[in-house]
Amino acid sequence: MAGPAMRRQAVGVNVGGVMVGGGAPIVVQSMTNTDTADIEATVRQVMALARAGSEIVRITVDRDEAAAAVPIIRDRLAVLGHDVPLVGDFHYIGHKLLTDHPACADALAKYRINPGNVGFKAKRDTQFSTLIELALKYDKPVRIGVNWGSLDEELLTRLMDENAAAGSPLGAAAVQREAIIQSALLSAQRAEEIGLGRDKIILSTKVSDVQHLIAVYQDLAARCDYALHLGLTEAGMGTKGVVASSAALGILLQQGIGDTIRISLTPEPGGDRTTEVKVARELLQTMGFRQFVPTVAACPGCGRTTSTTFQTLAQDIEEHLSRSMPEWKERYPGVETLSVAVMGCIVNGPGESKHANIGISLPGTGETPAAPVFVDGQKVATLRGADVAEQFKLMVADYIEK
């Protein structure tokens, strides 16, 4: 069977107990959109993201009040039983905030540095050096996160001038991609010169265009062995953001590129921030890189499924499996590899159900009101009545017990 390319060999980085790269499973991470100085709201959102499956959570640290809140948030989360590593997102004044707030520097599991606004050129060299020295002092890894919306203008201008002087062999987009990559690599090199080990450096080079993102990461991956954080920045809202992120990250992951992912979705007003975590997990699971919950295969339904029983059962089973998973995992390691099929009629129902560990084929319009259940490819029962969903859930639980 064709599968993904062999994972690119990246130096492993320990982020507060979660390994990124070094052969570790691809890590799901996310970011809050609360004001970090609002401790209650931030704790609530970090917990929601962690419960949804975010293995690392990034929070904005943009001013003194936010930096002062970080250790309190860390302690509050610990008391509540959530030890998810927190990453501080710093821009412009990270060197000052981390210097002035040692408890914040200590509480964070990683510092995100944007070389576009804390570069290492000219007067900004001391800012970048200070951040790296603080990372060394507190024994923390950093992510050097380049974003084309805040690219180092000085570097970009120099590369454009050089390209023009050479007769413009590269187009404008290619020069920009080169500037993004060089910004990351030169910053990482500088961090190493200051003393930070390769096992303390993660790189990201985010752009908002799918094809550019793929090209940038392919190039970056070939030019270094740092662990890579993947993300399509400013992916957008709703379906557009989900599709664009999945297309871009899916292609890179298939090529073996990427050690941790973040899906950057713009939430609908009042929308659920955890959607980005659910999409990230779904992407990794659907491509076969991770298995977080049992896989539920459900047909799309059609004119043969005129009742809502089918949709309700498919949704009900999926929610039931996700909810029960923490307890099952504790009792039965490996249970997450279970596959369940919920199908709408006999056209594809029995066939698809036979491919799953356990599957049910509901009666379509005009069929006998009976739902055959298949276990490991064999028909074992036929369910009838209004409580088919409950009967099937018991059979799934029974299958797991056995």
Ligand code: SF4
């Ligand atoms: Fe329609 Fe049946 Fe196919 Fe489902 S399995 S999409 S109900 S024909």
